[in-house]
Amino acid sequence: MNIRIRLSVMNFLLFALWGAYLTSMGSYLHRVGLGEHIGWFYSAQGFVSLFMPALMGMIADRYIAAQKLLSICQFLSAIFMCVTGWIGMTQGQDIRFEQIFPFYVLGTAFFMPSLALGCSVSYHALGIAKLEPVKVFPSIRIFGTLGFICSMWMVDLLGCQHDSRQFFVGAVWGIMIAIFALTLPACPISGNNSKKTVANALGIDNFSLFRDKQMRAFFIFSILIGINLQITNGYANTYISTAFNGIAAYADSFVMSHTNILISLSQISEMSCI
Numbered sequence: 001m002n003i004r005i006r007l008s009v010m011n012f013l014l015f016a017l018w019g020a021y022l023t024s025m026g027s028y029l030h031r032v033g034l035g036e037h038i039g040w041f042y043s044a045q046g047f048v049s050l051f052m053p054a055l056m057g058m059i060a061d062r063y064i065a066a067q068k069l070l071s072i073c074q075f076l077s078a079i080f081m082c083v084t085g086w087i088g089m090t091q092g093q094d095i096r097f098e099q100i101f102p103f104y105v106l107g108t109a110f111f112m113p114s115l116a117l118g119c120s121v122s123y124h125a126l127g128i129a130k131l132e133p134v135k136v137f138p139s140i141r142i143f144g145t146l147g148f149i150c151s152m153w154m155v156d157l158l159g160c161q162h163d164s165r166q167f168f169v170g171a172v173w174g175i176m177i178a179i180f181a182l183t184l185p186a187c188p189i190s191g192n193n194s195k196k197t198v199a200n201a202l203g204i205d206n207f208s209l210f211r212d213k214q215m216r217a218f219f220i221f222s223i224l225i226g227i228n229l230q231i232t233n234g235y236a237n238t239y240i241s242t243a244f245n246g247i248a249a250y251a252d253s254f255v256m257s258h259t260n261i262l263i264s265l266s267q268i269s270e271m272s273c274i
Contacts, residue, residue: 003087003129007122007140010145013177014118017153020170023263025160027237031162037097041104042234048109056113071178073110078174080107081167088164125185145271149264156260170180236263
């Protein structure tokens, strides 16, 4: 299979996993009485992203090939997402924050490095094929957004967006990625055992790039966009399904039954702009 097609499939699966729960999890948490904890669930993604990609990147550099580590991370993430879904299913409305939150955090902790590992695998594979990543990768990455949209629609049409089954959907995508990643070109291991400072390992030394005013502007606007994105991811589904459901004109409408499809318009807009 053509390497561009294979990498497009990988990106589709990778972001389909994220799309299974990212925009609908808030609605589920609200339904089971954990609405006041929605912020904790979404902020956990940001917290684990501060150190897990760096940690897994160091392991990929020295010990385990990136495509194999991607497979391992996805498999572990799928296990913890299954446990999250199982706890939600068995506990129902009696579920407590401390029962489900730790397993969700572990699931997302092993998922977040996969985004960086996926880029590493893609860039290496394109280099082997003598393709310029800067020119070719955007057309591959767009399939990630397509996968995100398709997974949102799947969860919606299967009736899972308001219950814990959405985590099982994400786990299935994760297992598919774990298997598929092993078929991708092998990434070399540097085996470099030279000592690095904590700043090197966590990328803190990269803050020196902010001496460039364009980099500073990019960083500031990225933060502002990220804030808005997390607010809509966490609360848009819940807001639409609760605030408008009491209005007779909307109560039995398609929008109220399929809020995930409505929210997917933002991803469709992203895909169109790309």
